[in-house]
Amino acid sequence: MPRVPEYDVERLTAPNPGPMTLEGTNTYVVGRDPAVVIDPGPSDAGHLDAVRAAATSRGGIGTVLLTHSHGDHSEGVAALGVEPARPADGEQVAGLVAIATPGHASDHLCFVLGHACFTGDLILGEGSTIVGPRAMDGSLGDYMRSLERLRELDLEVLYPGHGPEIRDPQAKIDEYVEHRLMRERRLLAALDRGERSRAALLAEVWDDVPAELRDAAAVAMQAHLEKLQDEGRLPGDLSD
């Protein structure tokens, strides 16, 4: 028999549509007397009113947690009037265990509650997340290790920072790992063949990406190149 999750979780989605945020950032109000707020979201008055109202009906806000410091998750924190807790890896706060999951951002945390996990931007409900190079505070090597770390946990539901909840965590984690490995395999194949032009590598390996997302793809490629470099697998003679 599959376990039936009984998590007292309310999702409020901020209205900040953009190409990278799906329908907007998710704020989660968890438990009661008092409630935990995970990722207040952007500083949108209507959204924050809804978060406060949800928390008030649950006995008020006891704890605020941030998965990471990107503005679409954290800007609204000041308006809630509760200092966010910044737990260390493995530390428990208000019944949730923080797991350090760097990669999308160096300060990224996931929060585990029983067999549920609030994943921030480590894993999204739709599409795939952006992992940038070091210049953007990202690390694809760290990101892959963070996915592996999540895979080792016994989880039955993921509550992502964007998009709907995920009821098949292991399959989604596998999909995320495979997606990055597919890019890496194609990148390595082109490099092995002798391709050294960044523009040509981008056009070949990210050939499925629409033109308006080509800049994002270039950022993703840079993160891949840094990972390969860290692993001693990147030729030193790339050109623009």
Ligand SMILES: [Zn+2]
């Ligand atoms: Zn983010």
